[in-house]
Amino acid sequence: xxxxxxxxxxxxxxxxxxxxxxxxxxxxxxxxxxxxxxxxxxxxxxxxxxxxxxxxxxxxxxxxxxxxxxxxxxxxxxxxxxxxxxxxxxxxxxxxxxxxxxxxxxxxxxxxxxxxxxxxxxxxxxxxxxxxxxxxxxxxxxxxxxxxxxxxxxxxxxxxxxxxxxxxxxxxxxxxxxxxxxxxxxxxxxxxxxxxxxxxxxxxxxxxxxxxxxxxxxxxxxxxxxxxxxxxxxxxxxxxxxxxxxxxxxxxxxxxxxxxxx
Numbered sequence: 668x669x670x671x672x673x674x675x676x677x678x679x680x681x682x683x684x685x686x687x688x689x690x691x692x693x694x695x696x697x698x699x700x701x702x703x704x705x706x707x708x709x710x711x712x713x714x715x716x717x718x719x720x721x722x723x724x725x726x727x728x729x730x731x732x733x734x735x736x737x738x739x740x741x742x743x744x745x746x747x748x749x750x751x752x753x754x755x756x757x758x759x760x761x762x763x764x765x766x767x768x769x770x771x772x773x774x775x776x777x778x779x780x781x782x783x784x785x786x787x788x789x790x791x792x793x794x795x796x797x798x799x800x801x802x803x804x805x806x807x808x809x810x811x812x813x814x815x816x817x818x819x820x821x822x823x824x825x826x827x828x829x830x831x832x833x834x835x836x837x838x839x840x841x842x843x844x845x846x847x848x849x850x851x852x853x854x855x856x857x858x859x860x861x862x863x864x865x866x867x868x869x870x871x872x873x874x875x876x877x878x879x880x881x882x883x884x885x886x887x888x889x890x891x892x893x894x895x896x897x898x899x900x901x902x903x904x905x906x907x908x909x910x911x912x913x914x915x916x917x918x919x920x921x922x923x924x925x926x927x928x929x
Contacts, residue, residue, distance in 0.1 A: 752767040782799040821863065
């Protein structure tokens with residue numbers, strides 16, 4: 668190994684590439700740092716999945732001893748590779764309870780929630796399975812959660828207010844958003860519902876509904892109140908138009924009187 672921490676000749680290019688992949692890795696069984704050419708094998712051993720020489724011998728020696736016992740002589744034999752998935756390894760929430768030697772073997776695993784299941788070794792090694800399903804259920808509440816106030820009594824009031832002003836398909840859009848009525852920035856966005864509930868007192872008094880003080884103004888904290896049906900009717904555009912018409916009639920009668928007097 669050279670000063671740059673990587674392996675060069677006399678290994679073949681394929682061996683050099685495989686050994687350099689060990690740099691910065693740790694043995695997946697005992698956890699010690701792997702040093703190319705010192706505590707991990709070259710040659711066919713580098714094709715194993717990050718395991719030190721000592722841990723590899725734990726799987727190699729039993730087969731060599733068995734060969735000596737059967738044949739009565741010492742002979743170097745090709746040892747089997749270490750298991751693809753080892754007992755005690757952890758994959759996110761899965762804890763492996765038994766070895767799985769090849770990618771098609773199934774290993775018994777236990778999830779952090781206590782559930783046990785047999786998972787294919789290749790699936791674990793590739794990270795395609797991280798839990799029994801509990802992790803996905805927990806993340807679902809985080810990924811799709813916006814403000815968490817959909818169950819609040821004022822959520823429907825806030826949502827209807829926003830739709831009246833922004834959704835052109837709403838049946839009242841012509842009387843609100845179509846007339847230029849808008850919802851202030853404080854009451855829109857991810858924090859809009861929470862701000863609306865806070866600004867409007869946290870609850871709606873019995874028998875009252877949301878009303879704008881200035882009928883032509885926007886929905887904003889200074890222009891909204893809780894009003895009764897009588898107050899709502901008195902503040903409607905129809906009542907305002909009638910009052911303006913009555914004032915106009917009175918002005919016409921006054922002018923007629925002045926003309927007749929002259």
